Amino acid sequence: MxxxxxxxxxxxxxxxxxxxxxxxxxxxxxxxxxxxxxxxxxxxxxxxxxxxxxxxxxxxxxxxxxxxxxxxxxxxxxxxxxxxxxDILYWRSRNLDIVPEELTEKIGELSDCNVVKLNVNEMFEPLKNYLNNCQNLKSLEILLTIVEPTAPKLLLLFAEMGSKISLLVTKEYLEKIKQIAYEELSILLELENVSIQVFEKDLKPPQIMLSDTTMATIFFNETDKYDYMEIVSYNENALNWGKELFLHYKNISHPLTEI
Missing domain, CATH: 1.10.10.10 (Winged helix-like DNA-binding domain superfamily/Winged helix DNA-binding domain)
Structure with missing residues (x-):
């Protein structure tokens, strides 16, 4: 052999x-x-x-x-x-073109991740589902692409409890959420422990949700559609991989200074 x-x-x-x-x-x-x-x-x-x-x-x-x-x-x-x-069927159907090459080369760091199919009570509120499973958070790093009306209110709640929040949003997300939750978004923008940046490129990044201990990421399918599936891990290697991916998008975004 x-x-x-x-x-x-x-x-x-x-x-x-x-x-x-x-x-x-x-x-x-x-x-x-x-x-x-x-x-x-x-x-x-x-x-x-x-x-x-x-x-x-x-x-x-x-x-x-x-x-x-x-x-x-x-x-x-x-x-x-x-x-x-x-999870070969899941990965075959993902659009990974948006992931930088240096991270696709290290995708093995996700070996302990589980693919989760969100149920009917969770699929339209992935951030709420994620935060419901988090407690006593020191920090959150969130990239939002899926419009969830309650998202700003949820993040405001954690910010007021002292969590440090780094929030990235796509330009399309920002325009839609301003119409839904303008007041909460305005308050978030004024808080010292919250930073908000806008990703303006004509690309659709995955939704990334990172805390001190948990990584959840929604990679869209090959037609850039959300099919209610996410990967979740509590493993340090996967968490660090997620942080690198978040930082990649953060580095090519610009601060939101006013709404």
Whole structure:
């Protein structure tokens, strides 16, 4: 079996290698980390031993020297494969042209994300749904593209509780929300712990919602339509990826100084 076959043709082999990246584990520990039946581990573990990617010491396994080198060298690719294999239908239908190349190259950082289909009570208020699951927030970084009439009021509530808010809105969103919630938007603009910037390019960025601990992002489908699906993660790598994406759009936006 070639090295490429070991890494590319079996998710179980890849998951085992990644699970051993931080040190030796027993069969029971590997089973628990991968949430997989013990019987299903026997064959891929035997293959990895035969190819000398892992070594066994009594009932524990660890990466061999070559296994360590290969995992570190290919980890971004392994994580990217994990992202796409877990939700391939979702990712096939996303418009990722709006994401900068340096972040698509690191999309493996989203390997712990879950794709969530919002239900009928949530789909038209994704920000409200997100904030309902957040408590005691120190900061929020929000890029809004989906018009939600209650959004300014919700953000004002968090701002008045002391949360630091960095808000980006598209120019189309701004024009629509001014007609719906002009008063709340005006108050937000005056608060010291709130900054508002406008993304004016003729592009439709994803909706990004970031807190201290949670990342939720709505990538539109290939026709730029909102189909009530979002990705959510509490993982630090995914949160940092989301922050980089938010910063990318923030850096090409300009401050809103008056309405």
């Amino acid at each position: 070639s090295i490429a076959d070991v890494l590319m043709t079996s998710k179980k082999r890849r998951d085992i290698l990644i699970s051993l990246r931080d040190g030796a584990r027993t069969n029971k520990e590997i089973k628990a980390s991968l949430n997989i039946d013990q019987v299903l581990l026997k064959h891929p573990i035997r293959e990895l031993k035969e190819e000398e990617f892992i070594v066994q010491d009594d009932n524990s396994y660890q990466l061999s020297n070559i296994g360590k080198i290969m995992v570190e060298a290919t980890l971004p690719l392994l994580n990217t494969l994990t992202v796409f294999e877990k």
